Amino acid sequence: MDFLKIDKNINEYSQNEQIEIFQKCIHWVLENIRSGKTRFITADSTQPWDPELYPRHDFAHELFFQLSGACDFKCSNSLTYQLVPQDILLIPRGTPHQERPYNYNGEKFFNMVINCNGINTSVHLAQRDLITKRALGFWFKQNMLLMPTFYYNLLTTLNHHCTAESTNALLCSLLYQLDHDLQQKESARKYNPLVTQTLNLFKFSGYDPLDGVQEIAQKLQCSPNYLSAVFHRDYGRKLTDVLVEKRLDRAYEMLSSGKFNVAETAFQSGFRDSSYFARLFRQRFGIFPKQCKRSDF
Secondary structure (H helix, E strand, O other), rough: OOOHHHOOOHOOOOOOHHHHHHHHHHHHHHHHHHOOOOEEEOOOOOOOOOOHHOOOOOOOEEEEEEEEEEEEEEEOOEEEEOOOEEEEEEEEEOOOOOOEEEEEOOOEEEEEEEEEEOOOOEEEEEEOOOOOOOOOEEEEEOOOOOOOHHHHHHHHHHOOOOOHHHHHHHHHHHHHHHHHHHHHHHHOOOOOOHHHHHHHHHHHHOOOOOHHHHHHHHHHHHOOHHHHHHHHHHOOOOOOHHHHHHHHHHHHHHHHOOOHHHHHHHHHHHOOOOHHHHHHHHHHHHHHHOOOOOOOH
């Protein structure tokens, strides 16, 4: 794992070099998941508040991938989780915890962390040489990710005690999306103005999840075929695929609210075939719509 041997200051790496290291870490984790070598742990979110754990009582989901070294996560005076290489730990939002990283089996501490509060999602890498309670970290700058709702919904689902098969499917889906998001940063290309405007519609206002390519093209006053072509060329994904994902994210939120049944959710999210909707939903979130529980939005 030569990609873990980082021995210079973060400022000495270019943005593309940083992204390349991120991607090597992602591919290593994916390989371990596929080969059944990972251990997935969900921290107990029912632990009582402990003033000694302040301020690590975040209102965001945190997903930790241990790459080398080890880390102890103290969630209460009686509950501590130890993460060693190939382990993955989900800290549900609101769960108090302290982190104590240290060297393990002669290897320096190194991990990858996704932080998601439903509005913003970021990923960073951390490596530390001197291990003390207040050690200064060797941190890669945070990379803000493109689809915070997707990450939040997926991490919320992971917190619902999925089967091992579903957990692995969800983790792989998350890592594929993460790899794609980082590729967009690596390219650092300038999007066609129409692509930028389309992405802004998704992020801010003026977008109805039921809109198709035709409706978006009308709002932007351009040809649907041209919009689809430049979006695919610049963004690296088909616009139709992104629109389907947006509808599925909307469906997840509706089901999580407990106010809609599956048929209502499918129809209001733009899917006329419930079976097709269920199949796409499971591909994206690792569970069927009927298994989607009321979440903690």
